[in-house]
Amino acid sequence: MIPFFHPAARPIKAVVDLGALADNLALARDLAEPAKVFAVVKANAYGHGLSRVLPALAAADGLALLELESAIYLRALGWRKPILLLEGFFDGSELPVMAEHGFATVVHHEAQVRALCAARLERRLDVFVKVNTGMNRLGLSAGRVAQTVSRLRGSDAVRTLTLMTHFASADEPDGLLEPMSLFRGVAERFDLPVSLANSAGVIRYQEVGGDVVRPGIMLYGSSPFATQAGTAARLGLKPVMSLCSRIIAVQSLAPGERVGYGGTYRAERHERIGIIACGYADGYPRHAPGGTPVQVAGERTRLVGRVSMDMMAVDLTGLPAVQVGAPVELWGTALPVDEVAACAGTIGYELLCAVTQRVPFEVTGLTP
Numbered sequence: 545m546i547p548f549f550h551p552a553a554r555p556i557k558a559v560v561d562l563g564a565l566a567d568n569l570a571l572a573r574d575l576a577e578p579a580k581v582f583a584v585v586k587a588n589a590y591g592h593g594l595s596r597v598l599p600a601l602a603a604a605d606g607l608a609l610l611e612l613e614s615a616i617y618l619r620a621l622g623w624r625k626p627i628l629l630l631e632g633f634f635d636g637s638e639l640p641v642m643a644e645h646g647f648a649t650v651v652h653h654e655a656q657v658r659a660l661c662a663a664r665l666e667r668r669l670d671v672f673v674k675v676n677t678g679m680n681r682l683g684l685s686a687g688r689v690a691q692t693v694s695r696l697r698g699s700d701a702v703r704t705l706t707l708m709t710h711f712a713s714a715d716e717p718d719g720l721l722e723p724m725s726l727f728r729g730v731a732e733r734f735d736l737p738v739s740l741a742n743s744a745g746v747i748r749y750q751e752v753g754g755d756v757v758r759p760g761i762m763l764y765g766s767s768p769f770a771t772q773a774g775t776a777a778r779l780g781l782k783p784v785m786s787l788c789s790r791i792i793a794v795q796s797l798a799p800g801e802r803v804g805y806g807g808t809y810r811a812e813r814h815e816r817i818g819i820i821a822c823g824y825a826d827g828y829p830r831h832a833p834g835g836t837p838v839q840v841a842g843e844r845t846r847l848v849g850r851v852s853m854d855m856m857a858v859d860l861t862g863l864p865a866v867q868v869g870a871p872v873e874l875w876g877t878a879l880p881v882d883e884v885a886a887c888a889g890t891i892g893y894e895l896l897c898a899v900t901q902r903v904p905f906e907v908t909g910l911t912p
């Protein structure tokens with residue numbers, strides 16, 4: 545028998561606002577008009593949960609990710625539109641599976657070109673030929689593209705071809721100049737559709753253009769421009785995930801008393817400290833330093849001492865009304881994830897992806 549447990553015993557939860565996600569998708573579409581929008585849902589939809597977010601992405605023209613098993617799961621969930629595998633296949637044995645499910649594949653390496661040209665498939669694949677424009681991670685060098693395109697055009701395994709690239713520095717003001725001119729030099733030799741833009745490229749669509757765009761992080765309400773505080777809100781992006789918990793204990797410290805492991809925080813005066821049910825085992829970054837903002841009962845306060853596995857402490861000295869049970873937002877609608885990430889020396893992407901299995905999720909914002 546399954547033991548009974550209260551569904552939300554520990555007060556932490558991640559609330560996913562599907563209305564905000566749908567609105568962010570609509571914004572991406574407006575910015576990149578008339579391009580097709582392939583919503584990027586890799587890494588379990590940036591930590592939000594594939595099946596959870598799918599209803600909010602109904603308006604996307606396609607989905608893009610790189611985990612084959614998740615792509616198959618999307619078909620099982622009923623997604624019939626294109627699914628693009630962003631790293632393609634890792635072994636030729638995946639090709640029949642991809643053909644069976646009608647997946648589109650990136651081809652970024654000679655080994656993949658060879659495998660594809662040798663394959664006998666029950667259905668042809670839509671292929672995105674990836675050009676390396678300076679990221680030097682994946683992609684064919686510009687000089688190899690012409691020969692590759694002509695081989696793929698002659699292959700029985702290929703239905704359509706699209707040229708694509710992924711920019712290393714689309715979030716930097718001058719980051720597009722060199723790669724764009726390199727890519728244009730390649731693309732102008734063919735009459736093929738192109739796909740260039742991630743979120744940063746969608747936001748800069750006037751400079752980047754393209755027939756298919758691939759926004760990821762912006763859909764989840766976080767900004768690809770990590771160094772510019774407040775960008776997400778300025779762009780009109782709405783936070784999708786709120787990581788919420790509660791105060792589970794309040795401590796009174798005398799001057800000189802310390803908080804948490806290692807006693808790294810020491811009270812200067814009489815202080816009130818709140819203990820929150822959230823720690824690094826929930827995905828909150830352990831390296832977030834004292835001073836990182838935390839929203840308690842609708843007010844900003846600050847983290848004090850070390851984040852531990854299950855708990856963290858905040859300063860409640862200026863919030864005398866806050867008691868055990870008070871609501872806490874670690875990031876979300878009142879406190880942008882990008883701001884917390886900047887304090888913790890990382891980016892919103894990492895925090896969103898890192899929320900762990902033990903955190904229960906709740907969905908709001910999209911009434912069927």
Ligand SMILES: *Cc1c(COP(=O)(O)O)cnc(C)c1O
Nearest residue numbers: 584630710742743758759760761
């Ligand atoms: C992850 C990824 C994207 C989306 O990037 P964001 O910065 O999250 O918008 C687009 N294209 C490729 C190839 C990717 O791997």
